Amino acid sequence: MVAAADPVQPFGRRGLCPALSTPMRTGDGFLSRIAFEADITPRAMMALCDLAERHGNGLIDITARGSLQFRGLSPESACALEKDVLVLGLPLREGLAVETSPLAGRDDTEVADGRFLAGEIRKEAERLALHERLAAKTSVVIDGGGSFSMVDLLADIRLKAFRLNGRIFWRLLVGGPESKALDAGAVETGAAADVVLSLLLYLAGKGPLARGRDLDRSIIKAVCGDRLLDRVTEKETAWSPSAPLGLMAAGKDFFAAGAALAFGQVRSSDLSRLCQGADMLGIRALRPSANHGMLFFGPEFACNTLLEIAKASGFIIAAGDARSSIAVCSGAPGCASAFLPTHELAGFASRECASLLDGSFTLHISGCGKGCARPAPSLLAFYGTAEGLAFAISGRADAPHDGILPFTQQRTALSRLARLHEKEHKPGENAATLFARLGKEVIGAALRQDD
Ligand code: SF4
Numbered sequence: 001m002v003a004a005a006d007p008v009q010p011f012g013r014r015g016l017c018p019a020l021s022t023p024m025r026t027g028d029g030f031l032s033r034i035a036f037e038a039d040i041t042p043r044a045m046m047a048l049c050d051l052a053e054r055h056g057n058g059l060i061d062i063t064a065r066g067s068l069q070f071r072g073l074s075p076e077s078a079c080a081l082e083k084d085v086l087v088l089g090l091p092l093r094e095g096l097a098v099e100t101s102p103l104a105g106r107d108d109t110e111v112a113d114g115r116f117l118a119g120e121i122r123k124e125a126e127r128l129a130l131h132e133r134l135a136a137k138t139s140v141v142i143d144g145g146g147s148f149s150m151v152d153l154l155a156d157i158r159l160k161a162f163r164l165n166g167r168i169f170w171r172l173l174v175g176g177p178e179s180k181a182l183d184a185g186a187v188e189t190g191a192a193a194d195v196v197l198s199l200l201l202y203l204a205g206k207g208p209l210a211r212g213r214d215l216d217r218s219i220i221k222a223v224c225g226d227r228l229l230d231r232v233t234e235k236e237t238a239w240s241p242s243a244p245l246g247l248m249a250a251g252k253d254f255f256a257a258g259a260a261l262a263f264g265q266v267r268s269s270d271l272s273r274l275c276q277g278a279d280m281l282g283i284r285a286l287r288p289s290a291n292h293g294m295l296f297f298g299p300e301f302a303c304n305t306l307l308e309i310a311k312a313s314g315f316i317i318a319a320g321d322a323r324s325s326i327a328v329c330s331g332a333p334g335c336a337s338a339f340l341p342t343h344e345l346a347g348f349a350s351r352e353c354a355s356l357l358d359g360s361f362t363l364h365i366s367g368c369g370k371g372c373a374r375p376a377p378s379l380l381a382f383y384g385t386a387e388g389l390a391f392a393i394s395g396r397a398d399a400p401h402d403g404i405l406p407f408t409q410q411r412t413a414l415s416r417l418a419r420l421h422e423k424e425h426k427p428g429e430n431a432a433t434l435f436a437r438l439g440k441e442v443i444g445a446a447l448r449q450d451d
Pocket of ligand 1: 053329330331335336337338339366367368369370371373375
């Protein structure tokens with residue numbers, strides 16, 4: 001077991017997003033984060049990898065939102081990193097997070113290219129210095145549809161394109177991931193940026209803790225007025241999830257190769273080698289993307305070859321990889337609050353429990369009860385405590401646990417879970433259905449092996 005050290009204190013208030021100029025203190029030093037508003041070159045990413053080695057501990061994260069994090073910095077090296085990153089002249093996101101699909105404008109299946117709207121919102125938000133008055137993590141998602149799914153991204157305000165009678169409208173959704181957001185109605189393209197800005201101004205006026213989830217129908221109606229077309233509805237279209245992995249079309253004669261970091265983290269030397277391979281293959285553009293991924297843009301042969309290199313280097317390149325079914329935080333030694341080395345346990349789980357990690361649920365492994373990697377409930381969550389490894393069935397890591405195991409049994413417990421799945425699952429039954437059928441008692445007993 002790894003003992004927890006002093007509580008982690010960020011520079012600013014709790015929950016502040018660590019941007020490049022406001023690094024956050026973690027267990028392995030300070031952490032700085034950057035995000036891009038446009039593609040960068042593989043060589044630029046190699047330069048960033050060099051900076052991660054020079055100024056930090058050589059570990060790089062790509063977050064669930066597609067931001068890049070440098071770890072293991074000191075206050076001094078964080079300043080030096082900032083200076084060196086700025087010298088590279090990259091398209092860094094500053095101010096309010098307004099996100100579009102990395103495939104926007106090059107996806108034949110998209111309903112609309114959301115970049116223009118995003119640009120308008122960013123420009124006006126910057127002019128009004130809205131990010132200084134809004135909650136630190138406020139975000140806007142402009143989802144033009146297409147093969148890159150943005151439904152799981154949390155957004156205070158979301159616009160989602162749909163077509164009706166040959167015209168394009170934008171559905172206005174507020175709060176949460178798309179499945180949990182309040183559907184407030186539709187807006188025309190000409191009014192869409194204005195509506196978002198009006199709502200942002202309203203939130204800014206409510207102070208730095210106000211979030212999109214605080215907006216209800218009557219507030220939205222009062223703020224948006226006639227710009228909200230609440231009687232325009234589109235036919236429900238079945239959405240099929242598509243992870244940004246593997247080969248995707250990205251415009252005429254262009255393709256994207258999607259690869260994700262296992263557990264959201266990579267050694268900068270490994271990432272640098274992949275980018276060097278991309279550069280040698282003639283790939284000139286890449287973009288970190290949601291779900292800890294990266295998209296490399298280039299000709300089909302180059303993308304396919306790069307995917308082979310990525311797979312051999314331990315990156316995830318296809319849906320169905322057991323590692324994609326595990327949400328895991330930095331854990332020890334990366335975080336001072338951690339009671340266990342989460343990545344080691346997650347690696348073991350991905351091998352031992354591969355057959356039950358079938359994508360039907362997310363296994364959450366958390367270094368402590370804060371549950372940074374997954375605020376939502378999980379069918380099964382393990383988290384470190386001073387007493388041992390707690391587990392919660394259909395709960396969150398910060399909710400009361402359903403049992404505690406000695407740390408020495410953490411791997412054994414996962415093996416017991418795998419045996420339970422092997423023994424009990426019926427043909428065609430996925431793990432989520434099986435566990436729902438078995439219920440808390442049976443799962444808890446199997447983990448404790450008190451049968
Ligand atoms: S959940 Fe993980 S990353 Fe978050 S504070 Fe706990 S150990 Fe650290």
